[in-house]
Amino acid sequence: MAAIYDLKVKDRTGNEVALSEYAGKVLLIVNTATGCGFTPHYDPLEAMYKEFRDEGFEILDFPCNQFANQAPGTEDEIHQFCTMKFGTEFPQFAKIDVNGDNADPLFVYLATEKPFEGFGKGLKNAALEKFAKMNNKAFGDKAYIGWNFTKFLIDREGNVVARFEPTFDMKEVREAVKAELAK
Numbered sequence: 001m002a003a004i005y006d007l008k009v010k011d012r013t014g015n016e017v018a019l020s021e022y023a024g025k026v027l028l029i030v031n032t033a034t035g036c037g038f039t040p041h042y043d044p045l046e047a048m049y050k051e052f053r054d055e056g057f058e059i060l061d062f063p064c065n066q067f068a069n070q071a072p073g074t075e076d077e078i079h080q081f082c083t084m085k086f087g088t089e090f091p092q093f094a095k096i097d098v099n100g101d102n103a104d105p106l107f108v109y110l111a112t113e114k115p116f117e118g119f120g121k122g123l124k125n126a127a128l129e130k131f132a133k134m135n136n137k138a139f140g141d142k143a144y145i146g147w148n149f150t151k152f153l154i155d156r157e158g159n160v161v162a163r164f165e166p167t168f169d170m171k172e173v174r175e176a177v178k179a180e181l182a183k
């Protein structure tokens with residue numbers, strides 16, 4: 001059994017959830033924020049969820065407020081925002097830290113398996129990289145995640161097979177999910 005299935009997380013109401021409940025499914029695990037320039041990613045995420053959930057696909061949404069305070073609300077406020085504005089139906093968990101001494105073990109594990117390799121090329125990506133470095137300087141060697149809407153693709157055996165920074169095209173994420181489901 002893969003190490004990811006040994007981990008437990010809290011759902012948005014504070015109940016403990018064993019990730020082993022998702023064994024055998026293809027997962028996309030995402031750290032999110034409601035006030036971020038990447039918040040519109042909720043639309044293609046929900047579209048993927050609706051398209052693929054019957055094939056054994058789950059999206060696990062973990063709100064995080066560590067990037068320019070872009071997820072300041074409570075779990076209930078964040079959930080209401082996501083369901084009302086984007087119609088999200090995929091599981092949303094408790095707000096967590098993804099960097100620093102209090103980083104959730106799930107994201108430490110994910111980032112250790114697939115470390116940050118940059119936001120890609122282009123002026124916008126370079127600007128985000130500079131801003132992220134300033135934001136994450138306080139976390140030092142415990143800056144595991146570069147920014148909101150970093151996505152990790154997990155295969156049916158629990159292996160971390162891909163990492164997508166928020167600057168990656170959502171069509172590329174969809175194609176990777178589709179390919180993983182076809183295996």
